[in-house]
Amino acid sequence: MSQFAGLVNLGSRVLEVLPKVGISSDAPTDRGAFLRLLHAAKRVPIHSRGAVGHSVERRTLLGVFISAFLDEVALLARGGLLRQYKSLNDDLRVVRGRLQVPRQAAVHGMRPDVISCRFDELSIDNPRNQVLRAAMAVVRPWIESVHAARRLTELSAAFDGAGLVRDAVALIDGLPPDRRALRYQAAIRWAELILRLLSPNLRSGGSAAPEMLFDMNRLFEAAIAANLKERVRPLGIDLAVQDTSHELEERDSHPAFKLKPDMVLRRNDSLAAIADTKWTAVAPGRSGRIEPEASHVYQMNAYASAFGCEDFYLIYPWNPSIDSAAPSVFHLKRRGGAPVRLNVVCVDVGSDDFPARHGSFYFLDGSV
Incomplete structure (x- = not known):
């Protein structure tokens, strides 16, 4: 469970599972980091019209998600419901x-x-509006404030003409494509997440505890990749995610031991850098530098043997214990060639732009 974060439905209560991004972080800090990662990775349509502020961090995850869902429904209601x-x-x-x-x-x-x-x-009595009405009915017992309750009542009135269906999740699975309904995508995505978590109809199935959990390794990877892609584009650098163009062996024209680094950066079709993200708490070793796990270094060494690149990056979440760490750059031996440079970079997921708080990305200054 330490590598997952989100919500678990326990019946009368919803358990909030927060990621641990530092050794002394508190719940609002962890919650804010999680919401920023979700937003950057586009895993849920959250805070598309604003940043994650302190007032948001101090609310429960469920309350934030319900508020984001109501934001999308309100946007639809103002623009006119699909008829x-x-x-x-x-x-x-x-x-x-x-x-x-x-x-x-x-x-x-x-x-x-x-x-x-x-x-x-x-x-307005069509499947998409029926799904949204069902989701609004499901969240009513979980509303946390008078303001949210009043808002839900007002929005629910706009959907009175839509039928209240029993199994809205099955309805979502059968929604036909409709170009007129493109603006419904964010609201339907929220409705699906909420219904799968809170709908009592699902509790008779195979899952004893419905959940909305996210793999933090995948979430961290997607968020950093999306952030870096925007930052390197003006430099003429392309970023590919989960690149499968190289392998460790090719026998009889059949590749074996495929490699799949998280991020491969190229400039003018030439390799600029390779990076992997790891949702792991790191700390300075005896040398004063951050010493990555041996398995992480072996993995980067495998990339070095196949890609022929000179700069490699291991990216970790920053935590306060590494404030005094020395620059963590390692030169990996390579038979028949010059050593490759392995850079350890720690990014602060507590800030909206994910700045590097330890180490740096050399390609961002245009020197690569």
């Missing part, structure tokens, strides 16, 4: 659509004041 034509049968005072002759003769033959009609009506 589709729906065929209806009704007994009216005036003709609308087509007259239902068989029913009129059988049921209302002696009542000229009632006309049986079949007509098409533009309605």
Whole structure:
């Protein structure tokens, strides 16, 4: 569980599992770091219209997620909900659509004041609006403030015309593609996460404790890759994620032992650097430098033997214990060639732009 963070539904309570980013961090700090990583990695559509501030950090994760969901629903309501034509049968005072002759003769033959009609009506009662209404109904018991409760009530009223379905998750799985509904993507994504976590219908399935958990290794990797990609683009450097262009052996034209570094940086088709992220707490060794785990170094050495690159980076989350660490650069021996440089960089996930607090990325100054 130490490598996962998020929420677990225990029935009457939701357990909040926070990542540990430092040896003395508190819950708001850990929560803020987690939210920043989620935002940067685009794992959930959170805080698309603002940064992660102290007021957000001090709320529960569930409260933040519900608020983000309501933000997306409010955006849809202001822009107008998706409407589709729906065929209806009704007994009216005036003709609308087509007259239902068989029913009129059988049921209302002696009542000229009632006309049986079949007509098409533009309605918000469609699967996407039904999913959002179901998610709003599910979050109601978990609302944490009067302001949020009032907001939920106002938004729910806008969806009164949509049917309240029992199994909204199954409805999500069957949603057909619709270009008119592209603006619904963020709200539907939130609705799916919330329904899978909180919907009581799911508790009879195979999962005893529904959860919304994220692998911190993957989350850290995706967040750093997205951040670096934006920073190196103006320098003419391309960043590829999970590159599979090299292997340790090729026998009879069949590659073996495929390598897949987290990030490969190229400038004009020439290798500039290779980097791997590790969600691991590090500390200075006896030398005063940060000494990575041996397995991490062996992995980078394998990359060096296949890629022929000179600069390699191991990227870790920063924590206060490494403030006094010496520059951590290692020169790995390479038979038949000059040593390669392995740089240890620690980034501060407690800041929105993920600055390097230990070590540096040489390619960012344009020298690579």
